[in-house]
Amino acid sequence: MFKSLKYSTVASRLNCTASFNYKVHSLIEQCSSMNSLKCLHARIIVHGLAHHELTVSKLIACSALSAFGDIQYAQILFDKMPQRNRYMYNSLIRGCASSEDPYKAILLYKQMVVSVILPNEFTFPFVLKACAIKEGYRDGVLIHLMAIKLGYESHVCVENGLINVYVRCGNVVYARKVFDEIVEKTLVSWNSMIGGYSRMGCGEQVLLLFRDMKERGVRPDGFTVMYLLSVCSQNCDLELGKFVHCNVVVNGIGVDVHVQNALLDVYAKCGDLNAAQTLFDRMVHRNVVSWTSLLTAYAKHGCLEVAKDIFSRMPVKNVVSWNSMISSYVREGHSQEALDLFFKMCKSEVKPDETTLVGVLSASCQLGDLVMGNKIHDYIRSNNIKCSVTLYNALVDMFSKCGSLVKAFDLFLEIPEKNIVSWNVMIGALAFHGIGHKAVQLFEEMQACGKWPDKITFIGLLSACCHSGLTDIGWYYFDKMSSIYGVPREIEHYVCMVDILGRGGFLDKAVKLIGRMPMKPDTAIWGALLGACRIHRNLTVAKQVLKQLLELEPYSSGCGLYVLVSNIYSEAQRWGEMKNIRKLMNDHGIKRHEAISSIEICGCSNEFMVSDQRHEDSSAIYIVLDQLMDHLRSDGHSCSLSPEPFGCGGDLVSWGVSS
Known part of the structure; x- marks a missing residue:
């Protein structure tokens, strides 16, 4: 390895000109870190060989493709070369396709074509990989045309890349056309097409293709199994999931933790908690996905205590684990527990994402806790979290339901690209606050902006008419729902x-x-x-x-x-x-x-029911209530300490006060 070679040894080798190229290239291949590669590069520069095409090509390939590589360093080497060859482009395109910014691979490909350096069978698979990741349908089609023009469209690696692009861009028909034209289909070809159908939710096509695959004697692998299990999960098809599981066992398909997690996900989503628990208990190696799948299964089916126990025992928690637990609390009406868990999450090393924030905003809605809602909004702003339309909608909904309609409307106006949910939430908010005329006006503005109403829109609109006494307007829109807007009642x-x-x-x-x-x-x-x-x-x-x-x-x-x-x-x-x-x-x-009333004091929400004794300060509260009763009696009001049997919990009648 180069890092173990002494400087004098390297220098002596570089000074030997007889087999210079071979030795330099051999030393490049021996590099095991970027430091050793940079030291060798420095010696190459010292000897005036910084623009030696073959040597620099090797340096670029090592920088771009090695496990320890640095794609930015490879880009610098590439940019400094006055003359570039196809090998340099292919190495850099391949490295960029697997980097954090795969679009650079597409730009390099375009630069390559403009420089009249024609791509080959080693170029197309990796630039197509970048197109698939970025879902660049137009670029993928142009690259497909170039492959046809140059005669590379029949190379199986290129065809597999094309299938992947069309699948990721949602054009499964074109993907199938490419697949059917492949003469020598590899396992990657079958998996790419099966994975594409699975991604698009075409369960029947997945099964037909899998049957065809087996009839042709192609042995499935773990990826094939995971795609099949994904279809089972999507369709909640427990019987098919058991069939696939049986095939895995009978055919001895290699089962790693990913396949086991896919099986666990099927049993969990199909509601077979016993099978899910048994599979989990038998797993030798578990990761955070395994724990989270089991946690989500119990939480989804209302076993909140079991889910809490699993969550507490998880060795590692990721954002999905936290979100699953928070959403379970919200779904079961334990909003305060959801908010408490959110603050614990903020203190952990796991950073909340959009799903987390939408969940805790929903919890604030349930509690009507404006103070907590403001804290979450402040957290979003202080952490410079870019609000998606979904997060904007959740904020608008929270502020409107917590009584801050003006702030809700201001946020609604801030949404750069409003979707139908945005308009529905705001119309519903105006209806909730009894501002019917403004809701009708917003309904008309929505249509002017090119958004067509759906059934939720009309629920909000009719509710607004109801709460504001707009009988004629309500009847008009109800009458026009089907005939004009095509929305069934x-x-x-x-x-x-x-x-x-x-x-x-x-x-x-x-x-x-x-x-x-x-x-x-x-x-x-x-x-x-x-x-x-x-x-x-x-x-x-x-x-x-x-x-x-x-x-x-x-x-x-x-x-x-x-x-x-x-x-x-x-x-x-x-x-x-x-x-x-x-x-x-x-x-x-x-x-x-029994109805529940809540009151917020010093940022804490307190709940009360009729004749409630649960609160730790209930004795003191009733003493104050008795004092209020005495005061009312002294003013000539009639009071009763026994609550009305069928009163509503949130008004004076439910507290036994009548005048």
Whole structure:
């Protein structure tokens, strides 16, 4: 190795001119680090051979392609050469294709062609690799044409490269045409095409191609198996996954940790937790992907305690592990735990990514915690995180749901390339805050910007009309949904329209609309109608709804509707009917869900329910509440310390205060 050679030895060898080229090239091949290569390069310069074409070509190849190489150093050597040959270009293109900036390989290829140095079968595979990584479809087509022009299109390495480009660019049809034209298909050819179909979600084509591969006597390897298992995961096809697993065992296909992780992913995503756990326990070598797959499987299927235990035992956690745990907390409604875990993540060596931030913003939404939302927004700005449209949308949603509509709208205006979700979130935010006219205006602006509404857009728009009493406008857009915008009406749109008509006092029209619905009314429909009955004190329609509930979905509609009917009777002082409803609920075990109120003090969110004793300061809180009661009584107000049985947890009635 050159690093072990003494300076005098190197000098003596360089001074021997008899077999100079052979010895220098031999020394270049012996280099095991960039330091040794640079020392040798210095001696070459001293002897005035810095522009010797063959020698510099070897230096460029060693710098660009060695495991210890430095692609930037190779580029410097290349740039200083007045005359460049094809070998130099090929070495540098190959090195750049595997570097952090593969687009340089494409630029070098173009420079090569402009310099009238024609590419060959060693050029095309690596420049095509760069096109695939950068998803450069246009460049890939031009390179394909050049390969045809020069007669290299039938080289299997070039054809494999073309398949990879077309697959990565989403043109699986062209990829298949290239594949079918390959005379001598290698295992790489089969894997490239199978991998392409797998990437595009064409499960049936993957299986047909795999069957054809086996019939032709081509033995699959680990990559083939992983592509097949990827299809099983995408389609949640457990039976196929077991079949592939069986084939792996029977045919003795080499199983490494990557194949085992792919098998684990299939069982995890298909919900076979026992098989996933068994496979995990039998794995000799596990990596962070193995642990994360098992963690995600348990978390996804609601086994949060098991997921927490796995997470705590993980020897190494990556960003996917943290994200899986945070999203599980959010999904299960444990928003505070999700935020606590986020701050632990920030203190670890793992840097949060966009998925993390979207998850914790969702947690802030659930809690209505504006202070925490602002902290997350400050974290994004202080760390110079570039906001994608997804992250912008999450921020807009968080600020609007936490009550800061102005800030939400300012952020909405900042989004450089708004997608349909951006418009939907903002329209929904305006609807949530009862600013219906502005929501309608934004809906029109969205169309002017070339964005076509979808079903979510109309849910937001109709909700805005409902909350702002825009009955005529709501009916207009509901009527034009299918005929003008081509958006089919779904149950959610009917709920909004029934609510609009009901709140506007048009209960007869609301009932007729329900009768014309192409689908069966659900609890949301009846809830909207009962809400209108309560507003307008219409006992007749309320009784009709109750009859429908008892006949069509007896006792399965949840407690909310029965509570609503009970409250309607109570407000109408129909005590007998009210008692009958409550008896009905008791007899059939229908229990109301206790509502939760929350209050934020010093950045901490505190939750309360009716007659709640869970809070550590509950005794002191009730003392203050008693003092407030005494004060109200002294002012002539009527107070009751017993909470209303069917009150809502977030208002005065639920706390036993009435005036």
